[in-house]
Amino acid sequence: xxxxxxxxxxxxxxxxxxxxxxxxxxxxxxxxxxxxxxxxxxxxxxxxxxxxxxxxxxxxxxxxxxxxxxxxxxxxxxxxxxxxxxxxxxxxxxxxxxxxxxxxxxxxxxxxxx
Amino acid sequence: xxxxxxxxxxxxxxxxxxxxxxxxxxxxxxxxxxxxxxxxxxxxxxxxxxxxxxxxxxxxxxxxxxxxxxxxxxxxxxxxxxxxxxxxxxxxxxxxxxxxxxxxxxxxxxxxxx
Numbered sequence: 001x002x003x004x005x006x007x008x009x010x011x012x013x014x015x016x017x018x019x020x021x022x023x024x025x026x027x028x029x030x031x032x033x034x035x036x037x038x039x040x041x042x043x044x045x046x047x048x049x050x051x052x053x054x055x056x057x058x059x060x061x062x063x064x065x066x067x068x069x070x071x072x073x074x075x076x077x078x079x080x081x082x083x084x085x086x087x088x089x090x091x092x093x094x095x096x097x098x099x100x101x102x103x104x105x106x107x108x109x110x111x112x113x114x
Numbered sequence: 115x116x117x118x119x120x121x122x123x124x125x126x127x128x129x130x131x132x133x134x135x136x137x138x139x140x141x142x143x144x145x146x147x148x149x150x151x152x153x154x155x156x157x158x159x160x161x162x163x164x165x166x167x168x169x170x171x172x173x174x175x176x177x178x179x180x181x182x183x184x185x186x187x188x189x190x191x192x193x194x195x196x197x198x199x200x201x202x203x204x205x206x207x208x209x210x211x212x213x214x215x216x217x218x219x220x221x222x223x224x225x226x227x228x
Contacts, residue, residue: 031214042205043157043219050214088157092215100145100164100211104157 002027004091006105013079013112021108023072023089031092031099032072034063036085037107043088047074079112086110116140118220120206126226127196135191135223139208146189147209147217148181152202160204163189164211196227 003026013019023032030051035043047056049065049072056063060083062075072089086107094101119138127133139146148160159173163183174180178196183189193200203224207217 033216035219042221043207045216045218048214048216090217094162094164094170100209100215101159101162101170102147102207102215102217103159104149106156 002029002091002093002103004089004103004105006087006089006108009106009108011108011110013076013110015080015112015114016078018078019076021074021076021087021089021110023074023105025070025072025089025091025103027091027093028067028070029091029093029099030065030067032065033090033092033102034072034074035088035090035104037088038085046087076110081112081114084110084112118206118208118218120204120220120223122223123221124224124226126228129198129227130195132192132194133196133225135193135204135206135225137189137191137206137208137220139187139189139206140210140218141187143208143210143218144186145209145211145215145217146183147207148189148191149205149207150202151205151222155202157205160191193225196225198227201225201227 032049034047047063052067090102090104146163149157162170178194181191203222207219209217
């Protein structure tokens with residue numbers, strides 16, 4: 001059974017600081033996704049990572065994927081309050097050589113304060 | 115429509131009643147997912163439909179839960195004899211599986227069992 005684990009689960013940051021959220025997964029997959037969820041809202045797609053070494057950046061967020069280590073990171077640079085949300089990673093693996101089934105991590109609740 | 119549409123957005127039901135939750139995916143998307151999100155919890159996979167393949171029902175928590183997808187489009191999640199522990203937000207997502215599976219989520223149905 002595929003397991004996806006994020007850490008930390010709770011992250012309180014000061015504005016202007018940097019931090020990294022980690023996403024570990026238990027089976028081979030080269031397809032990983034990051035989502036953002038604001039309170040009371042649905043999930044918004046942030047990044048699609050499709051190969052080993054993939055790096056994507058959008059504003060203050062940068063995501064990377066190391067398929068050998070089965071690890072993805074979401075790095076936050078110079079945090080601002082607007083980044084406060086819950087962040088989920090999801091791994092795309094349906095067994096064997098099949099894809100299309102998404103398994104999510106537990107989510108990381110990020111709070112950025114002055 | 116432009117996005118994944120779910121109805122109703124909110125549903126309050128009495129314990130023991132049956133409920134039906136509807137999901138209208140993005141037109142042309144071959145994959146459809148149902149997830150459940152309880153207060154403060156992550157995303158619990160329920161069921162996954164992919165094209166004409168048999169659905170992956172491995173996440174359904176009990177035989178009170180069932181789902182169908184008619185004509186490869188609209189899906190209905192049915193919960194029979196609802197219990198209080200069924201209270202959660204039920205999220206539907208759809209994706210177009212080509213090289214990858216970027217899932218787009220609906221706004222969810224908040225189910226409250228009283």
